[in-house]
Amino acid sequence: MTRQENLEAFFRNGRTVILPIDHGCAIPVPGLENPFDMIDSVSPYVDGYVINLGVAMRASDSMAGKGICLRTDVYNVRTEGEGAGSINVYGIEEAEMVGANAVMNMLYPGGFNERINFQEVADLIRTSFDLDIPTIIEALPVGLGQSQHYTLEKVQFAARLAAELGSDVVKVPYPIDAKPGDFRRVTDSCFTPVIVLGGAAMNDDASLLKMVEDAMDAGAAGIAIGRNVWQHRSPAAIARSLAAIVHEEASALEALALLKEPLR
Numbered sequence: 269m270t271r272q273e274n275l276e277a278f279f280r281n282g283r284t285v286i287l288p289i290d291h292g293c294a295i296p297v298p299g300l301e302n303p304f305d306m307i308d309s310v311s312p313y314v315d316g317y318v319i320n321l322g323v324a325m326r327a328s329d330s331m332a333g334k335g336i337c338l339r340t341d342v343y344n345v346r347t348e349g350e351g352a353g354s355i356n357v358y359g360i361e362e363a364e365m366v367g368a369n370a371v372m373n374m375l376y377p378g379g380f381n382e383r384i385n386f387q388e389v390a391d392l393i394r395t396s397f398d399l400d401i402p403t404i405i406e407a408l409p410v411g412l413g414q415s416q417h418y419t420l421e422k423v424q425f426a427a428r429l430a431a432e433l434g435s436d437v438v439k440v441p442y443p444i445d446a447k448p449g450d451f452r453r454v455t456d457s458c459f460t461p462v463i464v465l466g467g468a469a470m471n472d473d474a475s476l477l478k479m480v481e482d483a484m485d486a487g488a489a490g491i492a493i494g495r496n497v498w499q500h501r502s503p504a505a506i507a508r509s510l511a512a513i514v515h516e517e518a519s520a521l522e523a524l525a526l527l528k529e530p531l532r
């Protein structure tokens with residue numbers, strides 16, 4: 269497949285709903301004990317998955333026709349501590365080996381380890397051209413779980429840095445200080461598609477859906493939301509509501525009402 273064809277595996281009309289279930293390489297994962305059951309249950313509502321090599325090696329039928337993004341770094345928050353950064357352990361060859369359509373790696377501008385991290389990301393992007401497998405760089409100011417640093421100004425810089433380094437798609441947190449419309453500053457200053465992650469489970473459907481509505485209204489190309497889906501009381505129902513906002517231009521209120529409708 270060409271680089272563009274691989275990228276298009278994740279997008280429908282330029283928009284995407286990706287389910288990341290790669291958290292087992294970084295943080296405890298209550299709710300994700302069986303990643304394959306999770307993949308089966310949300311499959312009708314998502315366009316792709318972010319997974320680690322161990323899951324990718326055991327790909328299930330429900331993943332057929334979906335975009336597969338291989339996580340290339342690892343980070344154990346329990347031993348390293350928050351903000352310690354991650355280590356790049358896999359690359360483009362492993363992605364090809366498991367038939368992935370993209371790779372994902374963290375970028376931590378302002379992190380204590382940024383010199384090594386920037387070089388690892390650059391090396392990954394450079395080698396991605398050898399096999400035409402695109403990169404989705406997850407740009408987090410300072411580090412994973414450092415949400416106090418996820419301000420509009422720092423997220424805007426992080427997104428731009430990822431794009432400048434050559435990422436095909438940039439994934440960022442929704443800024444903690446963004447008012448409706450403010451996220452446009454991030455999407456306007458980033459010349460790649462920008463997708464939004466979810467962070468720790470909010471346990472607040474209305475706030476989650478409003479955040480996604482605001483992000484999409486401000487030019488986001490989609491979402492890669494993990495814990496707020498797979499730790500939800502009904503992962504399939506919340507995935508359906510998120511997909512309604514991203515793909516059908518449902519409002520947050522309509523998506524909230526949809527949560528009460530039975531699943532097919």
Ligand SMILES: O=C[C@H](O)COP(=O)(O)O
Nearest residue numbers: 288465466467493494495
């Ligand atoms: O790869 C995982 C992402 O960081 C998104 O996951 P999250 O929505 O649980 O933050």
